[in-house]
Amino acid sequence: MSMNADLGKPRELTGLQQRRALYQPELPPCLEFFNQHVQGKAIRVEFGDSTTTIDPTCANMVVQEFPNTFGQPLVHFLKPNKMDAQANDEHPPIRVGVVFSGRQSPGGHNVIWGIYDAMKTQNLQSVLLGFIGGTEGLFANQTLEITDDVLSAYRNQGGFDFLGRTVDQIHTTEQVNAAMSTCCDLDLDGLVIIGGVTSNSDAAQLAETFANHNCKTKVVGVPVSLNGDLKNQFVETTVGFDTVCKVNSQLISNVCLDAISAGKYYHFVRVMGWKASHVALECALQSQPNMVILGEEVAFSKLTLKEIISKICDGVQARAAQEKYHGVLLISEGLIESIPEMFALIQEINILHSNKVPENNIPSQLSPWATALYNYLPPFIRRELLLHQDSDNSAQLSQIDTEQLLAHLVEAEMNKRMKEGKYIGRKFSSVCHFFGYQARGSLPSNFDCDYAYVLGHICMHILAAGLNGYMAFATNLKEPTNKWRCAAVPLTAMMSVKRHSRSPGAVPTGKPVIHPSPVDLQGKAYALLREKASSFLLDDFYRTPGGIQFDGSGTNVKPITLTVEDQDYLGDIELLQDYLEKVRNIVKPGCSREILKAAISSMSSVKDVLKVMSAPFYAELPLFNLN
Numbered sequence: 001m002s003m004n005a006d007l008g009k010p011r012e013l014t015g016l017q018q019r020r021a022l023y024q025p026e027l028p029p030c031l032e033f034f035n036q037h038v039q040g041k042a043i044r045v046e047f048g049d050s051t052t053t054i055d056p057t058c059a060n061m062v063v064q065e066f067p068n069t070f071g072q073p074l075v076h077f078l079k080p081n082k083m084d085a086q087a088n089d090e091h092p093p094i095r096v097g098v099v100f101s102g103r104q105s106p107g108g109h110n111v112i113w114g115i116y117d118a119m120k121t122q123n124l125q126s127v128l129l130g131f132i133g134g135t136e137g138l139f140a141n142q143t144l145e146i147t148d149d150v151l152s153a154y155r156n157q158g159g160f161d162f163l164g165r166t167v168d169q170i171h172t173t174e175q176v177n178a179a180m181s182t183c184c185d186l187d188l189d190g191l192v193i194i195g196g197v198t199s200n201s202d203a204a205q206l207a208e209t210f211a212n213h214n215c216k217t218k219v220v221g222v223p224v225s226l227n228g229d230l231k232n233q234f235v236e237t238t239v240g241f242d243t244v245c246k247v248n249s250q251l252i253s254n255v256c257l258d259a260i261s262a263g264k265y266y267h268f269v270r271v272m273g274w275k276a277s278h279v280a281l282e283c284a285l286q287s288q289p290n291m292v293i294l295g296e297e298v299a300f301s302k303l304t305l306k307e308i309i310s311k312i313c314d315g316v317q318a319r320a321a322q323e324k325y326h327g328v329l330l331i332s333e334g335l336i337e338s339i340p341e342m343f344a345l346i347q348e349i350n351i352l353h354s355n356k357v358p359e360n361n362i363p364s365q366l367s368p369w370a371t372a373l374y375n376y377l378p379p380f381i382r383r384e385l386l387l388h389q390d391s392d393n394s395a396q397l398s399q400i401d402t403e404q405l406l407a408h409l410v411e412a413e414m415n416k417r418m419k420e421g422k423y424i425g426r427k428f429s430s431v432c433h434f435f436g437y438q439a440r441g442s443l444p445s446n447f448d449c450d451y452a453y454v455l456g457h458i459c460m461h462i463l464a465a466g467l468n469g470y471m472a473f474a475t476n477l478k479e480p481t482n483k484w485r486c487a488a489v490p491l492t493a494m495m496s497v498k499r500h501s502r503s504p505g506a507v508p509t510g511k512p513v514i515h516p517s518p519v520d521l522q523g524k525a526y527a528l529l530r531e532k533a534s535s536f537l538l539d540d541f542y543r544t545p546g547g548i549q550f551d552g553s554g555t556n557v558k559p560i561t562l563t564v565e566d567q568d569y570l571g572d573i574e575l576l577q578d579y580l581e582k583v584r585n586i587v588k589p590g591c592s593r594e595i596l597k598a599a600i601s602s603m604s605s606v607k608d609v610l611k612v613m614s615a616p617f618y619a620e621l622p623l624f625n626l627n
């Protein structure tokens with residue numbers, strides 16, 4: 001295997017980078033306390049009730065695949081009680097390996113820094129090894145010992161170039177075995193896997209296999225992905241999402257100002273974010289372009305390509321009626337897959353790929369209707385649809401220029417309308433952009449620096465507690481760092497199995513994995529977007545958030561989607577207790593139906609919260625007729 005010889009080497013930092021390297025991330029109270037009192041029992045590890053999965057209908061399938069790691073409890077890390085804190089505790093040195101398994105995401109380096117600092121605080125003899133070149137480095141046992149020296153150029157810096165990444169998957173039996181033999185050879189107590197949904201599903205698989213083979217290495221996952229799609233009742237957001245949205249929003253708002261200044265182009269902007277549209281939604285709220293199309297709304301309304309084009313053209317026409325011949329349209333990377341007929345075509349292509357049909361022969365093996373659609377598409381899109389698959393056997397979404405497809409079809413439709421006398425105005429003219437790679441290597445925002453560093457610390461505490469198959473997470477993130485809470489959730493608790501049909505009764509099929517969470521179309525962030533849609537379309541309500549602020553008043557601005565959503569997190573035991581208290585107070589046995597209904601709708605998530613995470617609490621619910 002060839003490794004890039006420049007990875008992990010000291011590098012020259014610019015003035016700004018040097019200043020950033022000096023930034024000391026903030027810690028929540030329990031970790032702050034740990035740093036100061038390591039000689040005593042510095043962290044209290046509190047175990048909750050055992051977990052099942054976020055989709056209880058899949059629990060049987062998950063338990064079958066993960067018999068050793070399923071059902072473990074939620075874990076909370078707290079400041080110790082006064083008495084405990086005094087008691088002396090020995091902390092033996094530990095050996096840990098860390099790997100960038102997923103795609104680059106700003107803040108990733110700080111996870112490593114956080115693990116390192118926590119390990120060294122606990123025992124100076126502990127050793128942290130970084131795998132060079134991502135998962136391939138893990139398979140081939142290529143490591144770099146992390147020291148203060150080598151870390152110094154990577155603190156609070158963007159990219160993944162400290163260790164690099166290669167393939168982002170640990171799927172095959174050979175890969176799993178190679179990873180296990182590396183961990184055994186290096187005598188690792190822990191392996192930390194940094195990545196998104198795919199990497200963390202792989203981490204769960206490794207944890208299970210290691211447990212099954214009595215391998216002593218415990219596996220921990222960290223939610224690091226620009227996509228923001230590893231988001232559920234436990235995990236509020238992923239490391240890198242904040243930064244990427246800020247960088248993209250700045251770029252989009254620059255394009256908006258350029259568009260209104262020139263008054264002659266429609267800009268079609270696609271932003272990265274993979275299958276879910278969290279990045280597009282956040283960027284839309286931050287920069288307020290004229291039109292936004294999210295994959296989730298298209299999938300929900302089953303909009304065809306023709307209907308989407310017609311909607312955009314209606315928007316262009318409405319603006320032309322106000323003498324406006326410019327505009328900015330924002331779409332998500334995964335939009336193409338959300339269009340029903342495109343989804344079906346991509347599925348056919350994926351199956352042919354999986355059956356090892358050579359790329360050139362794929363078109364001739366498509367079904368008649370898929371052939372008709374394929375032939376209707378412009379040649380550049382046909383070529384891109386046929387590209388070899390991504391590591392999870394799906395289409396390479398980043399390489400499909402959906403923005404160009406839309407621009408091409410909108411132009412054709414506007415010309416047609418003009419010819420038919422339905423549109424009177426200037427000729428439609430477009431410019432296309434794909435923003436994604438521009439943001440992935442950005443210097444991380446303070447939020448991502450803090451969040452990643454905190455998660456790194458939590459990883460060490462998970463390993464020190466001897467836990468296997470967990471993900472580090474923190475809650476209460478919309479508040480200042482001193483209000484964050486630290487916890488760990490079994491990876492299996494976030495798993496589900498896909499249903500082929502989208503109908504509720506459909507039987508789950510496939511392997512249990514952690515799936516990307518879609519944008520919640522019932523959520524507050526999406527409601528905010530819809531509320532402003534008509535004003536965005538016609539009023540050129542462009543907003544200029546500017547570049548990331550590292551100092552001063554704009555520093556603590558967090559993603560709008562994170563701050564507006566009322567998130568009810570299962571991971572938070574204090575919140576659970578709080579909920580239960582509210583239920584007890586409002587819903588007394590024998591209370592009126594109206595009170596009961598009002599209480600249920602004001603706390604609709606209570607039932608799910610208690611049902612999934614906390615069987616003893618749930619047992620009380622029949623008392624209140626909440627079923």
Ligand SMILES: O=P(O)(O)OC[C@H]1O[C@](O)(CO)[C@@H](O)[C@@H]1O
Nearest residue numbers: 103226227272273274333397398
């Ligand atoms: O081109 P690469 O580096 O393989 O990654 C592209 C993919 O990675 C992501 O940025 C992160 O999952 C996706 O949004 C995108 O499709």
